[in-house]
Amino acid sequence: QLQLQESGPGLVKPSETLSLTCTVSGGSISSSDYYWGWIRQPPGKGLEWIGSIYYSGSTYYNPSLKSRVTISVDTSKNQFFLKLSSVTAADTATYYCARHVNGAWDFDYWGQGTLVTVSS
Amino acid sequence: QSALTQPASVSGSPGQSITISCTGTSSDVGGYNYVSWYQQHPGKAPKLMIYDVSNRPSGVSNRFSGSKSGNTASLTISGLQAEDEADYYCSSYTSSSTLNVFGTGTKVTVL
Numbered sequence: 001q002l003q004l005q006e007s008g009p010g011l012v013k014p015s016e017t018l019s020l021t022c023t024v025s026g027g028s029i030s031s032s033d034y035y036w037g038w039i040r041q042p043p044g045k046g047l048e049w050i051g052s053i054y055y056s057g058s059t060y061y062n063p064s065l066k067s068r069v070t071i072s073v074d075t076s077k078n079q080f081f082l083k084l085s086s087v088t089a090a091d092t093a094t095y096y097c098a099r100h101v102n103g104a105w106d107f108d109y110w111g112q113g114t115l116v117t118v119s120s
Numbered sequence: 121q122s123a124l125t126q127p128a129s130v131s132g133s134p135g136q137s138i139t140i141s142c143t144g145t146s147s148d149v150g151g152y153n154y155v156s157w158y159q160q161h162p163g164k165a166p167k168l169m170i171y172d173v174s175n176r177p178s179g180v181s182n183r184f185s186g187s188k189s190g191n192t193a194s195l196t197i198s199g200l201q202a203e204d205e206a207d208y209y210c211s212s213y214t215s216s217s218t219l220n221v222f223g224t225g226t227k228v229t230v231l
Contacts, residue, residue, distance in 0.1 A: 046123060047158075047166065047209055047222040063217045096165055105213045105220045106156040106171035113165050 002027040004097050004111035012091075012118050018084040022097030022111060029078045030055040035100050037107065038071060038082045040093040048093075052100065053080055087118045124149065124210055124223035131229040137198040140226045142210030143191060148221055150191035154213035157186055157195045161206045169208075170195060197228070205230045 008020035022036065029036060037052035051061040053071045061069050065084070073080040084091060094115045098107035125143040132138040142149065142157075149155055155173045158166035168177055170186035173193060183198045193212070197204055210223035 046225045047211075049218075049220045049222065060219055062219075104171070105154055105211065106168055107158075107166070107211075108168050108171075108177060110165040110167075 002099070002109045004099065004109055006095060006097050006111045006114040008114060008116070010115060010117060012087055012116060013120050014088055014118055015086055018082070018087050018091065018095075018116055018118075020082040020095055020097075020114065020116070022080050022082075024078045024080075024099075029073065029080065030075045033102055035060075035102055036073070036080045037098050037100055039096045039098055039107065040091075041096070041113075042090075042093040045093075050082065050084075050095075054102070089118050092116065092118045122221075124212060124221055126208075126210060126223040126226045128224075129227045129229065131231055132197075132200045133231045134200055134202065136200050137196060138200060138228065140195045140197075140208055140210075140228070142193040142195070142212075142223045144193075144212055144214075144221070145191055147216055148212040148214035149188065149193050149210075151215060152213050153188070155186065155188060155193040156211045157184075157193075158209045158211065159204075159206050160209065166209065200230055202230050204228060 003025045005023045012018045035052040038050040051071045053059045068085045070083040094113040096113045098110040100107045153173045157170040160166045173188045174186040208226045
């Protein structure tokens with residue numbers, strides 16, 4: 001059974017960089033069939049797709065965040081990563097990692113999510 | 121790219137059927153058969169319930185069904201049960217640079 005698990009600091013100071021890791025178990029991140037994505041959800045609000053990465057390193061980003069986002073992958077560790085720079089309180093959210101089929105946009109496996117609060 | 125429009129809330133009694141709408145444009149919902157629906161219980165991650173407009177992943181109850189007409193997609197829950205009380209989000213591929221857009225979300229209440 002595929003499992004995804006987010007990890008990283010739960011508190012980040014304004015103007016600093018948010019860094020999260022998603023560890024994939026029960027399957028290979030190097031599968032040609034899937035992309036691996038990040039989605040966030042501010043408290044009490046809806047979902048927002050941040051970006052996705054292929055095992056080769058090819059990425060897609062939400063244009064609204066593109067200037068601040070970097071998503072990378074380490075196939076040897078079966079992990080992918082999110083970096084969001086220059087954070088503000090508006091970036092406070094639960095961050096999820098998830099999988100979607102290459103060429104499709106339905107996220108079929110999700111991590112449990114991790115709450116990141118931006119505050120001094 | 122704005123979020124897809126969903127009603128804020130929908131309610132129904134146990135055993136009834138309810139339908140949640142998801143309205144977009146010809147650049148997203150109306151232009152492609154890449155509409156998905158997610159169920160989210162409080163404090164939990166979203167769960168994929170419907171993909172490609174009307175397909176159910178393995179393990180999802182057949183009480184959940186999806187359809188689309190023009191720029192509006194719909195999720196119908198039949199035989200409503202207490203466990204169906206949750207937030208529901210639609211999602212679609214979009215030809216805009218955003219690529220993927222979620223709906224505003226609908227809270228389903230079982231009376």
